[in-house]
Amino acid sequence: MTRFVKNPNYWNGTVHLDAVEFYPVPDPATMLDLLNNGDLDALHTTDQTTIKDLKSNADVVNMLDDTGEESFQMINSQNPPFDDIRVRQALAFATPKAKQLELIGLGEVRSADQMFTPESPYFNPDVKQDADQPDKALPLVAAYCAEKGTVINPVLNQPTCTNGKVNMEYQFVGPSAVGLRSAEIFEEGWKVAFNVTRDEVNQQDHIQQNALGQSNVLGWRQFGAIDPWADSVWLLCRTVGAISLNWPRYCDPARDTILLDAQNTDDPAKRAEGYKALAQNMHDAYTYIFLNHTLWTNSFAKNVHGTCAIKSPEGVALKCTSNGLTWLDTTWMDQ
Structure with missing residues (x-):
């Protein structure tokens, strides 16, 4: 206490x-x-x-309230195999989002496609989270494994592919019955194209290992600041480093420009258009798989x-x- x-x-x-x-x-x-x-x-x-x-x-x-945080899968884009966008796209397509919302969300949570809720002036209605399309994952993984299947995944210390599937680690916080059930749901969907090794850790280790880049894919909750600029620390190139606050370790100078322009304008309409462009940019990078607006x-x-x-x-x-x-x-x- x-x-x-x-x-x-x-x-x-x-x-x-x-x-x-x-x-x-x-x-x-x-x-x-x-x-x-x-x-x-x-x-x-x-x-x-x-x-x-x-x-x-x-x-x-x-x-x-579900406007203060998003729930999603987050992908480390520096470590093989997820340094290749095809593998990130494949994971999104194979994600069983509908089943997760049904079995874990219990009809209480709202599906999310981006870091903004529909009520936000920054919400982009054109951005849709790719998921629940496992057939689209298969050719992406096949092409990757044919080219780079012998590259070493440093998190697992083994080749990136085995038997035509991508080897990956999925990390989540525990002990948690809900977290474990969610991991089982995701693994059931991902197994069409991925060999999944689960890693259930306490929250301190979860954050530390992510900051140090010792991860492939993680269950995560974040974003939702009233002023989106407060969330820019998680997205800018300058916060990628040995200890990274840009958790996916994804640097895009075009994204930096979007963020800085949105922050520096005093025109609400221009700021809104900037953050709508940010939502599209984040979708196209495939480093986040948005699941739901976290209901507290x-x-x-x-x-x-x-x-x-x-x-x-x-x-x-x-x-x-x-x-x-x-x-x-x-x-x-x-x-």
Whole structure:
């Protein structure tokens, strides 16, 4: 448990709660039971089974948001075999996105084709995520394996192809029953053209290995900043390095120009067109396979109030919740 106590000298008004205690609870079902039994006053989660249960509970106040983060597969474009765009395209075509949304999303999440939600002024309706077309993967993989099948995949330390299929590692965070089930779903789709080695690791190692380029394909969640420029650190050439924040390690000077031009204009229409071009550019690079807009809930017992009362110093109401985060400095509770 981590306990935060209120600051009596807080600059932005009175803080009502004396303290807030945070309890890490890895199992979503246990977390839900703790809330229902009164042992927790609030929780946040992206587990869709838990969200369905919370939505049906009249004694819980739910704040749902899917505009602050995207869920996707991310591909390291520096390591063979995924330094070849044909292999990245093949993985996209073979991805069983519809089944993932059905079995893991449970009808609760919205499908994603890009880093922007349809409500965003930067959403590009022409960008569609390639997936669920395994027949298109086969000729791409066949051509690659015929040319480069003996090149070594440095992550697996073995040739990039065996028996006409591409050898790859898929890394995801665990231990997680949902993560493992998702890995099984993806492997079932990918096996038409890929030999998949799973690597379930804790989140610290997941991030570290990705930053160091020690990966092929990863399950990942990111993006969703209110100002897209805040997400540019993940996309620019200058953030590719030995330790890389451009996680896919993909450098495209044309993308840099798109990002910088969009940031530097004060014309909202030009900025919107720039970010729409960015969505197309990201699609065409095939380093991300977008799955869904990540649905978070911040859920509170009925005696918790004020989480949406936050305002800026100018008195403007601020967004209640984003990416699982919410405000606590205006929160108060019934006795």
